[in-house]
Amino acid sequence: MSDVRAKYRTEIQQMMFVSGETGDVSPETTSMIEGIVQQQVTEMLKRATELAARRGVRTISTDDLIFLIRHDKAKVSRLRTFLSWKDVRKSAKDSDEKGGGGGDAGGVDDFDIAANDPTLGTGPSVGTRNAKNKKAKVGLPWDVSSFYSEQVPEREDEEDEEEEEMNAATLQRLKQADERTKGMNAEEYLHFSECRQASFTFRKGKRFREWAGFGVVTDSKPNDDIVDILGFLTYEIVTLLTEEALKVKAAEDALKRDSGGDEEKRGRKRRREPGLFDPPEEARTPVGSKHIQEAYRRLQKPDLKANYFKHIPKGTWQRSLKLI
Template structure:
């Protein structure tokens, strides 16, 4: 398996702490993204290994950017900069950060004592400043002025995940729905940032800001989601009935163009994602033949850094 998942070359965060695991959390995330209620441990371990290696690669890339601007601390902007070539993923991240800040602002306002009610507007002012800072930074790196334009941008990946979740919950009873809702709230850094930082950078040689860990945790979460998405596409290709577009909709991958709710009045029974499906999904995603220069590569050649799933 080591030859399938090449490790980053930079060694500042390369020594894995064997006492830290995210297998349990990743199994819950897999369920939240559409896997069965009891995902396979073997599948979760493969995803955990991939996420760890991808996050260390991202940290090293972000640190290179911070070093070029003369800083010894990796900030949220250094991670955001890595998404500048993918408009949809960048906008998805910005919306996530804005929503997270808004929820924190609302919580502070609700928890404010009556004596301090006059300061409630200060919380929203801080939220507006944070929101503006994200947009200002993106504007600085936006060469063509297209990154923040969302009018013509449709996030089909997000749509597909929402459709999959809707299909899964249609026939759930209360107990299963509560379990599914809890699984969708599981993340990497929100509950225990120190565990996440020790997992990604066990050597502690790279300093990452608090907000930087928020973005990094989001990218780790998106990596799990992307792997699950790709695994379902592999399953679709294995099981679909050729030439019948309607029957394809019964599977775990939905085409937003052809989805019609009235055609799906039954619950979805999902089989556990297998290690073979994950390995095939990653093989396709990292195949050198899919690159622009793919035809000029030997099939046996491995790139030093695998293509990032979340950036």
């Protein structure tokens, strides 16, 4: 297990770097994030197993995992798009193996990039979307359209509320990535691109099953889709923790600048703006474990509907872990 944890610490550092963190995160911080992610995955498997038991089966399905995050419409939409393009990628590879793809099949390498980089959530680039690799929509049992035997034909220009939220979140992430890479040279950008491919599950399925607790938390034997979904969600967890921790650190640094940072500068009202001939400021320091703790506390903040249980004594009711 120690080898697995050491490997995932490297993956976590790469994910954090893509999310805006420096490349020298301390082992203590990455270990704390890994513990949080492992706790979240364990809770997902536990709840998914309970949902499967309600249906009278022992094996969890992809719908059980998606049901756990159903309230986050943007994340659900990104996950459905991820699974759709994963299916297209698999079909394209199968057609190539059978000799039916030829030179026009193309785009398989693009699908590899999309499948291993869930931060985009939009699959291959627009140029690879043709009639042969058009993605199929992933339906869910609780969708309103599944209640009827006849389905309304979809329009190409039609977007639902989930897709609109997903597009807004995706554009925001692309904008942030553009800001982070604006001043990079070719070598730095190549490293950034490699870090975007970091994953808990890609080519590490066996190790991930052991790390996640399959066979301990649940007796279900996961298929490839289950592992890929968990890989997608773990990437999202690390990204959210990093972005929230960066906000915490930014607020802390701003407070230190306003107060002077140490006792010698507390008498000054406010630091002046840097001048033309001032020495360069110190390099940006990475987030620490205290920032991760505060970020996790904020992400665990209960929803408004949980306030209805405030009148219940603490001894008879305990707030469950919130999935992030």
